[in-house]
Amino acid sequence: MDKIKFGRLTFIQGQKGGRYPFCNSLCIDDREKVVIDPGSDERLLKKFDMEKGIDIIINSHYHEDHTSFNYLFPEAKLYVHEDDAPCFKSIERLLDFYGLLGTNLEHTWRGLLVNHFHYRERTPNLEFKDGDLLNFGDTSLQVIHTPGHTIGHSSFFFPEEEVLFLGDLDMTAFGPWYGDRVSDIDQTIVSLHKLLTIPARIFITSHEAGIIEGDIAELAEDYLGIINRREDTLLNFLEKPRTLDEIVNQWIIYKKPREPRDFFELGERGMIKNHLSRLIKKKIVNTKENKYHLL
Numbered sequence: 272m273d274k275i276k277f278g279r280l281t282f283i284q285g286q287k288g289g290r291y292p293f294c295n296s297l298c299i300d301d302r303e304k305v306v307i308d309p310g311s312d313e314r315l316l317k318k319f320d321m322e323k324g325i326d327i328i329i330n331s332h333y334h335e336d337h338t339s340f341n342y343l344f345p346e347a348k349l350y351v352h353e354d355d356a357p358c359f360k361s362i363e364r365l366l367d368f369y370g371l372l373g374t375n376l377e378h379t380w381r382g383l384l385v386n387h388f389h390y391r392e393r394t395p396n397l398e399f400k401d402g403d404l405l406n407f408g409d410t411s412l413q414v415i416h417t418p419g420h421t422i423g424h425s426s427f428f429f430p431e432e433e434v435l436f437l438g439d440l441d442m443t444a445f446g447p448w449y450g451d452r453v454s455d456i457d458q459t460i461v462s463l464h465k466l467l468t469i470p471a472r473i474f475i476t477s478h479e480a481g482i483i484e485g486d487i488a489e490l491a492e493d494y495l496g497i498i499n500r501r502e503d504t505l506l507n508f509l510e511k512p513r514t515l516d517e518i519v520n521q522w523i524i525y526k527k528p529r530e531p532r533d534f535f536e537l538g539e540r541g542m543i544k545n546h547l548s549r550l551i552k553k554k555i556v557n558t559k560e561n562k563y564h565l566l
């Protein structure tokens with residue numbers, strides 16, 4: 272499976288089965304030719320461009336695995352959600368949203384984003400928002416703002432095709448990811464519930480499964496359940512006061528240290544910090560002398 276069609280929509284599976292550092296793409300072949308998230312497969316994206324000519328790139332959010340082949344299509348217009356737009360215009364803002372600015376990983380990441388993921392500052396031609404209806408000929412797309420993963424993360428509904436592009440609310444066994452400085456666990460939950468109200472019959476995920484047909488309610492429940500399991504494990508570990516480093520070293524999110532270590536530790540730390548903020552907000556946890564403790 273590398274290409275599957277739904278009317279004028281074509282699903283392109285990312286390399287490595289759509290696993291990081293790749294994602295799946297969705298192309299629209301209408302009066303205007305569109306690619307959602309050109310992070311899938313350089314060869315197939317170039318082929319689509321050669322045969323049709325890509326007019327518009329839509330990014331569901333600013334993450335590097337979704338934008339890595341944007342640079343191949345400099346003439347295309349860029350459409351992104353208004354809340355994520357600053358990260359496309361400026362690498363400083365991108366590093367800031369990740370929570371990397373001023374950290375010892377900033378330099379490495381700046382290089383990685385530019386050299387490996389081909390990050391190029393680019394001013395979006397359109398900054399969309401929740402509810403916007405975009406038309407590309409006979410195909411219309413409804414923007415569904417689904418923040419939490421990033422603040423501007425968006426999903427896209429094609430009413431005629433009954434296709435819903437979920438983006439990184441991807442229903443994987445790993446569970447939801449919310450490791451950026453601007454990520455938010457409660458918003459992730461609200462966003463997923465919002466998606467369950469959309470009358471779709473085909474769901475496109477950015478990673479792994481790629482295409483899910485039928486009802487996703489049960490899958491979504493399991494997916495969200497992972498948040499509670501992570502939180503329960505964290506609360507158990509807080510049976511006595513712990514520093515952030517001690518908690519991160521437990522690998523509650525990724526289960527075990529993974530390589531490249533710097534990369535996964537950054538994700539682990541970001542996700543744990545967001546769990547701790549949530550627990551502090553709920554008055555279940557507090558901090559004293561650099562240690563987190565139960566209330």
Ligand SMILES: [Zn+2]
Nearest residue numbers: 332334420439
């Ligand atoms: Zn992402």
